[in-house]
Amino acid sequence: MSSFTSLLFSCAAIAAFLILLRRWRYRRLRLPPGSLGLPFIGETLQLISAYKSDNPEPFMDRRLNRYGLVFTTHVFGEPTVFSAEPEMNRFVLANEGKLFECSYPGSISNLLGKHSLLLMKGNLHKKMHSLTMSFANSWIIKDHLLVDVDRLIRLNLDSWSDRVLLMEEAKKITFELTVKQLMSFDPDEWTENLRKEYVLVIEGFFTLPFPLFSPTYRRAIKARTKVAEALTLVVRERRKGSESDGNRKKDMLGALLASGEQFSDEEIVDFMLALLVAGYETTSTIMTLAVKFLTETPLALAQLKEEHDQIRSKSKTGAPLEWSDYKSMIFTQCVVNETLRMANIIGGIFRRATTDININGYTIPKGWKVFASFRAVHLNPNHFKDARSFNPWRWQNNSEATIPVNVYTPFGGGPRLCPGYELARVVLSVFLHRFITIFSWVPAEEDRLVFFPTTRTQKRYPIIVKRREESSPCI
Numbered sequence: 001m002s003s004f005t006s007l008l009f010s011c012a013a014i015a016a017f018l019i020l021l022r023r024w025r026y027r028r029l030r031l032p033p034g035s036l037g038l039p040f041i042g043e044t045l046q047l048i049s050a051y052k053s054d055n056p057e058p059f060m061d062r063r064l065n066r067y068g069l070v071f072t073t074h075v076f077g078e079p080t081v082f083s084a085e086p087e088m089n090r091f092v093l094a095n096e097g098k099l100f101e102c103s104y105p106g107s108i109s110n111l112l113g114k115h116s117l118l119l120m121k122g123n124l125h126k127k128m129h130s131l132t133m134s135f136a137n138s139w140i141i142k143d144h145l146l147v148d149v150d151r152l153i154r155l156n157l158d159s160w161s162d163r164v165l166l167m168e169e170a171k172k173i174t175f176e177l178t179v180k181q182l183m184s185f186d187p188d189e190w191t192e193n194l195r196k197e198y199v200l201v202i203e204g205f206f207t208l209p210f211p212l213f214s215p216t217y218r219r220a221i222k223a224r225t226k227v228a229e230a231l232t233l234v235v236r237e238r239r240k241g242s243e244s245d246g247n248r249k250k251d252m253l254g255a256l257l258a259s260g261e262q263f264s265d266e267e268i269v270d271f272m273l274a275l276l277v278a279g280y281e282t283t284s285t286i287m288t289l290a291v292k293f294l295t296e297t298p299l300a301l302a303q304l305k306e307e308h309d310q311i312r313s314k315s316k317t318g319a320p321l322e323w324s325d326y327k328s329m330i331f332t333q334c335v336v337n338e339t340l341r342m343a344n345i346i347g348g349i350f351r352r353a354t355t356d357i358n359i360n361g362y363t364i365p366k367g368w369k370v371f372a373s374f375r376a377v378h379l380n381p382n383h384f385k386d387a388r389s390f391n392p393w394r395w396q397n398n399s400e401a402t403i404p405v406n407v408y409t410p411f412g413g414g415p416r417l418c419p420g421y422e423l424a425r426v427v428l429s430v431f432l433h434r435f436i437t438i439f440s441w442v443p444a445e446e447d448r449l450v451f452f453p454t455t456r457t458q459k460r461y462p463i464i465v466k467r468r469e470e471s472s473p474c475i
Contacts, residue, residue, distance in 0.1 A: 032081055032362045034063065034072030042074025048206055060084065060376050069376075070360060076105035076208075080350075080369040081362075084376030086383070088359060090406035092351055092372045093414035097122065102416065103352035103369055106209040107217060111201055111224050112277065113270030117419075125415070128271065131259070132419040135181065135252050141426050142323045144250065148180050149423075149430050150321045155187070157434055163444050165460040166291060170284035170431075171195075177427060178279030182272050183234055184251045194230055195280075197223040202281055224273075231269045282345045283424050287431050288461055289343040290335065293390040295443065295463075300335065300392050305436050307331050312437045321430060332429050334395040340410035341378045342390060345424060348373040349412055374409045383407045439465040 037043035047059055060082070063071045069085040083089055092100055101121060104112075112118055117128055134140070141149075156173050175195045176187045185191055204220020211218040238253055252275065256268050263271075294301040311325050348371050357364040364370060381387045383403075384394070411418035418424070444462035 030361070030363055031365075032070045032072045033067040034082075036072065036074040036079060040077070042077075042079075044075045044077070044208070047073075047075050048208075060373065064376065070362065076107070078369050079365075080371055081364050082371045082373060084373050084380065085360070086377050086404065086406040089372040089374065089377065089409070090413070091359060092349075092370055093409075093412070093416075096351070096415045099354060099357055100351035100370065101354055102350075104350045105206075107207050107220075108205050110209055111204055111220055112274045113228075113266075115267040115270035116274030117271060118274050129415065129419055131255060132252070132275070135255065136420045136423040138422055141423060145181065145423065146323060146326065146426065146430070147320060149177060149427055150434070152176050152180065152187070153427075153431055153434050157438055160439070160465055162464060163462055164465050165462050167284065167288045167460045170287040171199075171280060173431070174284040174287070174427070175276070175280045178276050180251075181279070181423075182252045182275060183238075184249045184253075190230075194227060197226045197230075198276060198280060199223075201227060202277065227273060228269050231272055232265050235265050235268050278418070278420060283427055286339050286343040286345055286424070286428055290339040290428060290432060291435070291441075291463070292461060293339060293342065294335070295441075297390050297392075300390070301436075303331055304335055304432065308433050308436050311433065321433065325433075326426060326429060329429050329433070331392070331396075332432060333425075334392040335432065336425055336428050337395040338390055338392040339428070341384070341408065342388075344375040344378060345410050346412045346418060347375040349416070374412070377407060377409070438467060440468050441465045 035043065037046075063073065063082070064084055070081065070083050070088060073080055073082060083092070096102070102119060102125075104118065109119060117125070117132060120128055136145070153173055156169060156176070160169070172195065175198065176191060179185050179187075179191050179194070200219050200223035202220075204214075204217045204224075207214045207217045207220070209217055211221060235253065235257075238257060253268070253272065256263055256271065294304065307329065311328060315322075315325070351370045351372070353364045353366055353368050353370060355366050377383060379387045385391075406413075411421040411424075441463045444464050
């Protein structure tokens, strides 16, 4: 017993010494103001509970009001500096691969896989990022993706009647579009089963990465295994097909198999799994919030409806959208810009300091994480008048040209700029065109959609829809 007590005492003494040493070093370095919270846990529980509530803003708002635009906290097991300062965010983005490296919470990293684009570094990341952008640029969209986007959106809307859970339907649309882009699969039972497993994977992103203590994370790990197994079978079948007939489909999987890089099945599966996340969760959020914001802003909805009715009047009934139709959606782009600003398709990015960094009079210690919050900048009234109000007219007359590039960053920036940024804008524009010209709608009930929908606790934004040919508009 005495030896055990001595060992316990020694461990406690060593831990206390390390804590004191850490505090002494941090005091010397002049950290940004803030609090590290409880030992080990830090302020993770406050962040997660805010994220899963109806309004996650107070986590940032309280600390910004108390400490300023840059503050220290401790989340997901690591000390982290949060930044809502545009110049500091630009500095972080510009020094990717130099002073900072990509780093995300363990829950996200484990579920995405070590070969995901989000976690790649160096030359491999540059090569794969370029490849991904080449499959979602304006030329590719104009050449053949627009046809698939329009067709799949119409296919989904054709099945709508009466009460619709808009967020769920938007997620089905974006998942099917992404599967089509990655693997050339049209919607069927297989894709729907894959999507259901995917939902469980995404639920595990913002949880503590300990299966023993988190049933949500445990379910996410099991679902991730099932998704990986399903994608692996597809990759192996495509390998056999490409070897036997020499034909290559015009999708991302075909490009990976023909790249000459000799990627393993695991590498390709991790890569595609992460792209499915990017296409599924983010775009569906802005689609749902665009409808919510427009419903609450009748003047914007009326102007948007007029624009799309004019486009519709110039084409035959049932005709697919042309690239020229998309380019004529002038006010639509104002709505898209404003929705992206408020919905924040990329709320922020995590990076890790590779050395002690002095900035704005503070020091970020080597090994610490930095979270550059784009969302906090977009919602700051110092940058946008009435920042938390939906106002698409603020973007008229090309007024966005006067906004500093580091203030409006809905798709991130630097070497890790979201490779699907052009496609996301097109998908939202086409969805709005079809939705507005086909349906009139009203909210189904008093059901306030959370400002930033989360996976498990989101309101699904039910609406009552009627086809415009069948009745007068509800709105």
